[in-house]
Amino acid sequence: MIKSVDKALRLLEILSQSDRPMRLRDIAEASELTRSNAFRMLQTLRDLDYVQQTGDGSHYDLTLKIFEIGARKVASNSLVSVAHPVLQALSERVSENVMLSVREGLTSVVIDRIESRAFVRTFAYLGARAPLHAVSGGKVLLAFAPEEIIADMTQNLVRFTDRTITDPDRLAQEIATIRAQGHATAFHEINEAARGVAVPIRSLHGDVVAALSISGPMEELSDALIVRFVAELHDHTAQIERAWSGVNQGVGVSSVPRPSSA
Structure with a gap:
């Protein structure tokens, strides 16, 4: 198993289970990742258009790309x-x-x-x-x-x-x-x-x-x-x-x- 892929997909699953955008610290806690590790993963997912930052940039949410797929x-x-x-x-x-x-x-x-x-x-x-x-x-x-x-x-x-x-x-x-x-x-x-x-x-x-x-x-x-x-x-x-x-x-x-x- 490629650990980085596993971690990225876990973040997507966590975001999909929330009915509102999530803070970095809550995502890190739910995924059992450090904040710095979760942040890097989220930034990569954002660059690939799977995740977006909302409001003042402190919260993260899914885009509709997964739905499209x-x-x-x-x-x-x-x-x-x-x-x-x-x-x-x-x-x-x-x-x-x-x-x-x-x-x-x-x-x-x-x-x-x-x-x-x-x-x-x-x-x-x-x-x-x-x-x-x-x-x-x-x-x-x-x-x-x-x-x-x-x-x-x-x-x-x-x-x-x-x-x-x-x-x-x-x-x-x-x-x-x-x-x-x-x-x-x-x-x-x-x-x-x-x-x-x-x-x-x-x-x-x-x-x-x-x-x-x-x-x-x-x-x-x-x-x-x-x-x-x-x-x-x-x-x-x-x-x-x-x-x-x-x-x-x-x-x-x-x-x-x-x-x-x-």
């Missing part, structure tokens, strides 16, 4: 391209967030989403990450992941709320249930407000490559509403799979982010 990557993804209008159609039928997620290591990543029209919302922004065991889309991706990924996740069951799954045996039971019923639910497991329902999206070869989910506060989420949401999700997932298979017919490899094994 990520947006180009997402725009080139054929799964996102064909799925987006289907997500829009689904959002017209439900009043919650609609999200498309893929697995990267032990996390799920939102690669497309339509925001809820409801007055009270939970914000799962584009690019948001969550541990696989704590959200409905992540659970779907975990249930159909390679066994080594499941084993690694079992060793990393971080608790977020009292309802987060942290017991390996309970996780194994949850995975078995998801595989049997074809959908996953998560109630208040990543935070106290969020509930979600998700189903898998499969490639031409039957591999689970993504998850489609409906999520939000949904305090009135009855069993009957879950049944309705699952039916809606399966119907719209089938539309995505048909459209995506048409795009990739004869291509050989579907254009979707490859799950990492890390």
Whole structure:
């Protein structure tokens, strides 16, 4: 590992997690770097247009360059391209967030989403990450992941709320249930407000490559509403799979982010 690259990327991650520009001393503390080392790294990132100094120059913030890079990557993804209008159609039928997620290591990543029209919302922004065991889309991706990924996740069951799954045996039971019923639910497991329902999206070869989910506060989420949401999700997932298979017919490899094994 090249340490300077690791340090620079760590600074970008720290800045991305703040909702306002940060002072040098706070960045240095969060990154466990000396102020002089953090300052040199930030100046380099500024010269490369990844970071900008704000106000009187004492605070640092990200520019939109990283967003630009990520947006180009997402725009080139054929799964996102064909799925987006289907997500829009689904959002017209439900009043919650609609999200498309893929697995990267032990996390799920939102690669497309339509925001809820409801007055009270939970914000799962584009690019948001969550541990696989704590959200409905992540659970779907975990249930159909390679066994080594499941084993690694079992060793990393971080608790977020009292309802987060942290017991390996309970996780194994949850995975078995998801595989049997074809959908996953998560109630208040990543935070106290969020509930979600998700189903898998499969490639031409039957591999689970993504998850489609409906999520939000949904305090009135009855069993009957879950049944309705699952039916809606399966119907719209089938539309995505048909459209995506048409795009990739004869291509050989579907254009979707490859799950990492890390």
